[in-house]
Amino acid sequence: MVKQKAQSKKQQKRGGIDFKKIKRKVGRKLPPPKNATNTEIKSKDALIGIRDIFLKYPAELKLHKLATIEKLRERISDDDKIVRETLYQLFKSVILPNCKQDNQGPFISLMMAYIFNSMTHLAIDVRLMAFRFFDLVIQHHPSAFSPYAEKILQNYQDILQRSQFHLQDKSKLKTILGGLVHCLTLLPRSEKDDESCVKNEVHSHGILHALEPDLVEDCSGRSGIIEKLKDILPILVSCFVDFMSSNNTMQLLDVQSFDCVLFILQSIDIVVKFFAFEMNKGEKSWQYVPSLYERGPDADILDHFMSPAIFKKLWELFPLNLIHRNSDKDDDRCLALNAIISDIFLQLREWSYPPPALLEKFLGFIESSLIEKLSNCPQSRVFREKHLLPLVPFIPKIFMQVSGAWRSRILQAFTEVFKNCGPESSMKLACLSALGDVVDPEKGWLYLVAGDPELLDYQLIWIRELPQLLLVLGDKNPLCSKAVLRLLLLIGKAAKLSFSFSQEYDQMQCKLAVFYSTHLNDGSIFYGPFTSLPQDIQELSLCCLYYFSSLKPMLLQSLVLCCLSQNMEPFLLFRIIEVLHSVCKAGNILSADYISFLITLLSRFRVSPENCSSLGYEGISNQATFRTITRVICSCLSQIGDDHLVLQTLENKILDEMSLKLPLDNICAFLRVFVTLDTKPTRFSERSVIKLSNVLCKYLINVASSKQHDGESKVYLSTNKSHYYLLPCFFLFDRSTKLLDLFLTSMRSLITDNTSLLLSPHHSTSKISQSSRSNVIVTVLLLMHGDVKMHQILLPHKSQIESMLEMVLKVQSEETNTTIEERHKMQSTCDRLKAAIGRSLSG
Numbered sequence: 052m053v054k055q056k057a058q059s060k061k062q063q064k065r066g067g068i069d070f071k072k073i074k075r076k077v078g079r080k081l082p083p084p085k086n087a088t089n090t091e092i093k094s095k096d097a098l099i100g101i102r103d104i105f106l107k108y109p110a111e112l113k114l115h116k117l118a119t120i121e122k123l124r125e126r127i128s129d130d131d132k133i134v135r136e137t138l139y140q141l142f143k144s145v146i147l148p149n150c151k152q153d154n155q156g157p158f159i160s161l162m163m164a165y166i167f168n169s170m171t172h173l174a175i176d177v178r179l180m181a182f183r184f185f186d187l188v189i190q191h192h193p194s195a196f197s198p199y200a201e202k203i204l205q206n207y208q209d210i211l212q213r214s215q216f217h218l219q220d221k222s223k224l225k226t227i228l229g230g231l232v233h234c235l236t237l238l239p240r241s242e243k244d245d246e247s248c249v250k251n252e253v254h255s256h257g258i259l260h261a262l263e264p265d266l267v268e269d270c271s272g273r274s275g276i277i278e279k280l281k282d283i284l285p286i287l288v289s290c291f292v293d294f295m296s297s298n299n300t301m302q303l304l305d306v307q308s309f310d311c312v313l314f315i316l317q318s319i320d321i322v323v324k325f326f327a328f329e330m331n332k333g334e335k336s337w338q339y340v341p342s343l344y345e346r347g348p349d350a351d352i353l354d355h356f357m358s359p360a361i362f363k364k365l366w367e368l369f370p371l372n373l374i375h376r377n378s379d380k381d382d383d384r385c386l387a388l389n390a391i392i393s394d395i396f397l398q399l400r401e402w403s404y405p406p407p408a409l410l411e412k413f414l415g416f417i418e419s420s421l422i423e424k425l426s427n428c429p430q431s432r433v434f435r436e437k438h439l440l441p442l443v444p445f446i447p448k449i450f451m452q453v454s455g456a457w458r459s460r461i462l463q464a465f466t467e468v469f470k471n472c473g474p475e476s477s478m479k480l481a482c483l484s485a486l487g488d489v490v491d492p493e494k495g496w497l498y499l500v501a502g503d504p505e506l507l508d509y510q511l512i513w514i515r516e517l518p519q520l521l522l523v524l525g526d527k528n529p530l531c532s533k534a535v536l537r538l539l540l541l542i543g544k545a546a547k548l549s550f551s552f553s554q555e556y557d558q559m560q561c562k563l564a565v566f567y568s569t570h571l572n573d574g575s576i577f578y579g580p581f582t583s584l585p586q587d588i589q590e591l592s593l594c595c596l597y598y599f600s601s602l603k604p605m606l607l608q609s610l611v612l613c614c615l616s617q618n619m620e621p622f623l624l625f626r627i628i629e630v631l632h633s634v635c636k637a638g639n640i641l642s643a644d645y646i647s648f649l650i651t652l653l654s655r656f657r658v659s660p661e662n663c664s665s666l667g668y669e670g671i672s673n674q675a676t677f678r679t680i681t682r683v684i685c686s687c688l689s690q691i692g693d694d695h696l697v698l699q700t701l702e703n704k705i706l707d708e709m710s711l712k713l714p715l716d717n718i719c720a721f722l723r724v725f726v727t728l729d730t731k732p733t734r735f736s737e738r739s740v741i742k743l744s745n746v747l748c749k750y751l752i753n754v755a756s757s758k759q760h761d762g763e764s765k766v767y768l769s770t771n772k773s774h775y776y777l778l779p780c781f782f783l784f785d786r787s788t789k790l791l792d793l794f795l796t797s798m799r800s801l802i803t804d805n806t807s808l809l810l811s812p813h814h815s816t817s818k819i820s821q822s823s824r825s826n827v828i829v830t831v832l833l834l835m836h837g838d839v840k841m842h843q844i845l846l847p848h849k850s851q852i853e854s855m856l857e858m859v860l861k862v863q864s865e866e867t868n869t870t871i872e873e874r875h876k877m878q879s880t881c882d883r884l885k886a887a888i889g890r891s892l893s894g
Contacts, residue, residue: 120158130177483537
């Protein structure tokens with residue numbers, strides 16, 4: 052028995068060896084095996100890898116954009132700060148720039164749920180990052196703000212209310228306030244912003260509607276946004292007061308503190324402007340200008356949006372002053388903050404009743420800041436100018452409403468700024484816009500100015516600066532030039548209502564002439580900025596011509612020089628003629644001066660014919676353009692009065708011009724003017740008929756003899772071209788038998804005249820041989836017989852033409868220097884003319 056027990060114990064002992072439990076010490080970790088594989092992947096490394104892949108293969112991001120965002124959005128609320136920052140940089144530098152052109156609806160929907168979730172996270176750093184993510188989204192997709200505006204503003208309100216507990220770090224406060232400013236700038240503050248906002252809201256709502264069924268249906272309604280802003284506004288004011296009340300801030304304004312205060316005031320300013328825009332809808336009228344000390348008709352509306360008492364502490368702190376000033380930058384920072392507070396005050400004072408002492412405090416700041424701007428270094432001036440710009444639009448209302456010494460001081464300060472700021476600066480643009488409000492007849496202030504000599508004197512000072520400013524700008528700054536011309540146009544409109552404005556506006560013509568073009572002392576032409584400015588600005592400058600009471604010849608001369616420029620666009624040339632014609636019909640230009648302008652244009656316009664390169668002309672042909680000009684001018688001349696009186700006025704001047712051996716196209720244009728104004732029977736005087744017959748004789752010979760440089764192929768004698776040049780002559784012959792008789796007599800005399808000089812196609816004078824001249828004369832007669840109606844007109848002159856033909860044949864037989872080919876050619880032309888005469892006999 053004893054042995055059996057011993058054996059059983061031994062067996063038990065052996066069995067325990069197979070299942071022996073290894074004893075280990077608690078808290079001790081064994082090293083991994085040498086062949087173990089590390090399967091742990093950190094989020095930061097994964098995000099960096101994704102960034103590298105998308106940078107190397109951007110097409111993959113397009114294909115897998117939504118799936119990628121769906122996975123990455125979960126890391127927005129990651130506990131690791133490095134992971135959140137890496138994800139932010141991934142969206143900022145890779146994903147959002149590459150998805151900007153794509154459909155934004157699905158992308159925004161995927162992001163917003165996780166962004167809003169992170170905005171309510173317990174960790175303040177996670178919440179701050181959520182606001183940064185939303186700011187990043189609306190930077191690339193601004194329309195994403197509207198559908199979620201109420202919810203976003205609520206989250207900003209929550210975090211700003213708890214700022215005393217969580218945002219002692221100024222950098223964190225700056226992040227929150229900067230994002231709030233960006234969101235608020237997307238609110239409409241003008242009619243233009245409102246239209247853009249509505250379009251974006253409709254577009255965004257249409258895209259997101261199917262993906263977000265719980266989206267607020269009334270996206271375009273602003274009632275919810277207004278309520279949220281009404282709650283945020285007192286929080287912002289309180290935050291500003293608390294911030295500025297701290298000793299450190301008032302003693303020394305460091306960069307971060309300045310940025311925080313600046314963002315707070317900018318947020319307040321934007322909210323106030325949004326409320327002002329809402330209150331202005333259909334309520335305000337420029338015709339009513341209440342005194343600054345008078346409660347306006349819409350004062351009760353202000354109480355619906357915000358209580359004036361909210362800003363009481365803000366006014367008490369104004370103007371902000373630092374106890375310790377280390378540099379001029381501290382003064383500039385204070386000015387920037389005070390300028391925003393002034394902007395807020397000026398927005399509110401239209402609906403509130405400011406105490407006189409408070410108003411004078413702001414007027415004093417405006418005057419001193421404008422004067423100080425002129426005396427600072429260039430860098431400081433740029434900074435101050437940037438922050439003073441929002442105040443400039445209020446200055447016209449101020450000096451229209453205040454009186455006494457303050458008016459004179461504000462007027463003087465504004466005038467000095469306008470005269471001394473840079474011609475291309477933003478301040479100059481703002482001043483020009485402000486002046487437009489004063490002189491615009493549609494805004495009704497002109498009637499208030501009429502009884503105010505002091506304000507009228509300042510207005511005349513401003514007006515006298517404009518022509519010189521336009522010349523200084525040249526074509527370097529089209530935006531500023533456009534603003535000057537728009538203001539000049541408003542002054543021109545106001546000139547019809549103000550005698551002082553009319554006198555001053557008319558006196559601008561000499562200076563404005565240089566803007567178009569002018570003759571220099573050496574005889575060359577200087578083309579002003581007009582010819583090189585954009586089309587819309589050129590149109591503005593031409594519209595200004597309507598409102599001169601009497602256009603002076605100097606200005607007309609500068610305009611005609613522009614029209615004669617080879618670089619002038621045809622549409623602009625026609626526009627100048629159209630404007631001057633309207634001015635003439637309105638009686639603001641002498642008919643003689645207007646006719647002189649048109650005649651000069653026809654006489655001096657340089658025509659480049661077709662095939663101009665082979666004829667020695669540079670550039671492209673403008674022959675079609677000149678023919679259109681001729682047609683337009685003929686139409687204008689027929690509309691300015693009785694045709695007979697107009698013809699009497701210009702016939703001698705045109706005949707004198709035609710006697711100067713002008714090119715064919717220019718002479719043809721004048722002939723077409725005669726045809727337009729003359730009738731049958733002709734109204735030309737006997738003296739004019741004689742001069743015209745000589746002109747027509749040389750003109751038709753030049754038409755027939757015009758050749759290309761090689762001297763072989765005819766340029767003008769094709770059917771269509773020759774008809775254009777010949778037709779006005781045929782009309783004149785039909786209207787005056789005497790003119791035709793004198794013409795044929797002159798042609799007959801040329802057959803035997805050895806001293807006649809004719810104009811060549813290239814505008815030089817050359818002597819033609821008698822044989823060649825005879826050949827050209829026969830060609831002219833042949834062309835005249837080629838027209839059916841002219842053929843009938845020539846029937847009574849058959850014997851005279853036959854006599855001329857006999858003389859040509861006689862000259863040809865006596866000519867000894869002609870070749871056989873020339874004689875054969877001459878004989879062929881004469882035979883054709885005989886055949887034409889024979890057809891007339893048989894007919």
